Amino acid sequence: MSSNSPMLWIVATPLGNPGDLSPRARAVLEEADAVLAEDTRRAGLLCARCGVTPRRFMSFHDHNEEIRLATVLAELNAGKRLALISDAGLPLVADPGYRLVRACRAAGLPVSVVPGPSAPVTALAGSGIAPQPFAFLGFLPRDRGDREKTLAPFAALGLTLVFFERKDRLAATLTVARAVLGEREVCIARELTKTHEDFVCGRLLPDGRVLDRTGQALAVDDLLGEITVVIGPPEGETVADRDAVLALIAEERKQGGSPRDVARRVQIRARGWTVKAIYAMMTTGDKP
Numbered sequence: 001m002s003s004n005s006p007m008l009w010i011v012a013t014p015l016g017n018p019g020d021l022s023p024r025a026r027a028v029l030e031e032a033d034a035v036l037a038e039d040t041r042r043a044g045l046l047c048a049r050c051g052v053t054p055r056r057f058m059s060f061h062d063h064n065e066e067i068r069l070a071t072v073l074a075e076l077n078a079g080k081r082l083a084l085i086s087d088a089g090l091p092l093v094a095d096p097g098y099r100l101v102r103a104c105r106a107a108g109l110p111v112s113v114v115p116g117p118s119a120p121v122t123a124l125a126g127s128g129i130a131p132q133p134f135a136f137l138g139f140l141p142r143d144r145g146d147r148e149k150t151l152a153p154f155a156a157l158g159l160t161l162v163f164f165e166r167k168d169r170l171a172a173t174l175t176v177a178r179a180v181l182g183e184r185e186v187c188i189a190r191e192l193t194k195t196h197e198d199f200v201c202g203r204l205l206p207d208g209r210v211l212d213r214t215g216q217a218l219a220v221d222d223l224l225g226e227i228t229v230v231i232g233p234p235e236g237e238t239v240a241d242r243d244a245v246l247a248l249i250a251e252e253r254k255q256g257g258s259p260r261d262v263a264r265r266v267q268i269r270a271r272g273w274t275v276k277a278i279y280a281m282m283t284t285g286d287k288p
């Protein structure tokens with residue numbers, strides 16, 4: 001490409017291991033007139049670890065993306081070649097940049113992706129959980145009620161779910177996931193591609209722990225590092241008939257437990273129904 005041809009490159013960078021930076025990504029970062037980065041300090045350290053020397057950095061993050069659009073578009077229209085990176089992995093998947101790419105497409109400016117590392121796909125590939133179809137949810141909301149609302153629509157869908165979570169909220173999030181989605185396979189992938197990479201695999205427990213394949217309940221409170229969670233699809237049969245759900249409720253009531261506990265056990269067996277809907281049937285008799 002000639003030096004006066006504009007281009008916005010979307011460049012994937014390593015999740016942790018510098019060796020994962022592709023030769024093409026390295027060349028693009030060094031040839032670009034500027035590298036757009038969420039955190040220019042972190043971007044500088046990343047490039048130093050990878051032995052890359054960009055010409056200059058430009059701050060580009062959630063809080064200034066809208067303001068920066070005009071500046072970036074002006075540089076592209078002037079024939080500049082720009083590279084967009086995130087703190088780690090493939091930009092735009094859970095990072096700023098969507099508005100910029102959309103604006104470039106609308107303006108007829110060329111955009112090209114330099115593919116590479118991506119935490120959601122890496123975690124999915126290493127989890128041993130059915131990979132397709134899957135949905136990536138980014139970071140779940142902080143509030144428990146909002147997390148429940150986010151996960152509820154997926155309770156009846158045969159999808160594997162992938163999302164990011166902070167270590168201090170992981171146990172609480174897994175508790176919510178178990179309550180809303182039922183008993184499912186789970187894999188907690190942490191520190192991907194780094195020295196202490198780890199995959200904690202098992203099944204969701206009601207208290208936020210993970211039941212591993214040896215039958216041991218593992219606490220997740222002490223897990224450190226960057227965390228990606230993979231939750232498998234529902235394993236029960238879809239139950240569309242209301243009478244069939246009522247029959248399951250009757251069966252589970254014999255096993256004891258509170259109405260909420262019974263509703264959760266029924267939901268595991270009655271795919272297609274939420275805990276809330278089953279609980280409503282039990283406590284009010286109204287059709288959900």
